[in-house]
Amino acid sequence: MNFSSHGSRLVDGSREATARQRSRLRMGRIYGTMELKTSSFATCSMRPWLQALGLCQVCLSQSTRPCLKGLHHLLMLVVGLEAWAKAFPHIKCSVLDLPHVVASCKGTENLEFVAGDMFQAIPSADALLLKGILHDWNDEDSLKILKRCREAIGSSEKGGKLIILDIMMDSKATREIAELQLFFDMLMMVNTNGIERSEREWEKLFNEAGFTSYKITSISSFRTVIEAFP
Structure with a gap:
């Protein structure tokens, strides 16, 4: 699984979230904190980002x-x-x-x-x-x-x-x-x-x-x- 194959799920999930949940989604994507607040976001693998974070x-x-x-x-x-x-x-x-x-x-x-x-x-x-x-x-x-x-x-x-x-x-x-x-x-x-x-x-x-x-x-x-x- 990767972001490109599940991009729509990420968008749909963030639309369903509250304002604070959306903020946490953004923080998770930026910092890798992975505060999984929606089921659709949780189904998406963070592996590509975490690998990049690891290199950083x-x-x-x-x-x-x-x-x-x-x-x-x-x-x-x-x-x-x-x-x-x-x-x-x-x-x-x-x-x-x-x-x-x-x-x-x-x-x-x-x-x-x-x-x-x-x-x-x-x-x-x-x-x-x-x-x-x-x-x-x-x-x-x-x-x-x-x-x-x-x-x-x-x-x-x-x-x-x-x-x-x-x-x-x-x-x-x-x-x-x-x-x-x-x-x-x-x-x-x-x-x-x-x-x-x-x-x-x-x-x-x-x-x-x-x-x-x-x-x-x-x-x-x-x-x-x-x-x-x-």
């Missing part, structure tokens, strides 16, 4: 290679970042997500799944990785997550850090990139009550969460790696 994750994992040098244990928030475990077999990788999400997940030699809630407590690790997490949340909730992250990582002298893969709003971006950033900013606002942030907005959150410094590395015209240090 592999590329992104390589972009963080310099950040992971010397680490022994990397904790990742939410399922979907298994590409990091494959790319760095010498690093112990843990994935934290809600109990019902990790219940059916199978680990590997260097990958384990941990049930928990990032708003309550985060297990300790050399470094934490958040990819596309904080733009889903408003500043109040993002600050709660960042404070839990700060509690979980070790000192900077021992290599402790928070690694964030996200979009950074840039006033100096080209018109095309600025339009794309604005589109995602509105998408987050409408679908999750989230926000895409500028460097000043990120800095404010880091300071309030107890981080002492941060480093920004642009990995493309659209994505940024941010390292925040305790």
Whole structure:
């Protein structure tokens, strides 16, 4: 099954859904979240998109290679970042997500799944990785997550850090990139009550969460790696 052979079913299914369900359908097609809210959508295989998403994750994992040098244990928030475990077999990788999400997940030699809630407590690790997490949340909730992250990582002298893969709003971006950033900013606002942030907005959150410094590395015209240090 593929999108071309079931395209009409996708359209019909989205028409039958409520406004919120349609939003989730769009989010599922963009991010691979696969919130299957209609029976017709559930009958369509997501394999082509998930394969493409997997390749994207592999590329992104390589972009963080310099950040992971010397680490022994990397904790990742939410399922979907298994590409990091494959790319760095010498690093112990843990994935934290809600109990019902990790219940059916199978680990590997260097990958384990941990049930928990990032708003309550985060297990300790050399470094934490958040990819596309904080733009889903408003500043109040993002600050709660960042404070839990700060509690979980070790000192900077021992290599402790928070690694964030996200979009950074840039006033100096080209018109095309600025339009794309604005589109995602509105998408987050409408679908999750989230926000895409500028460097000043990120800095404010880091300071309030107890981080002492941060480093920004642009990995493309659209994505940024941010390292925040305790």
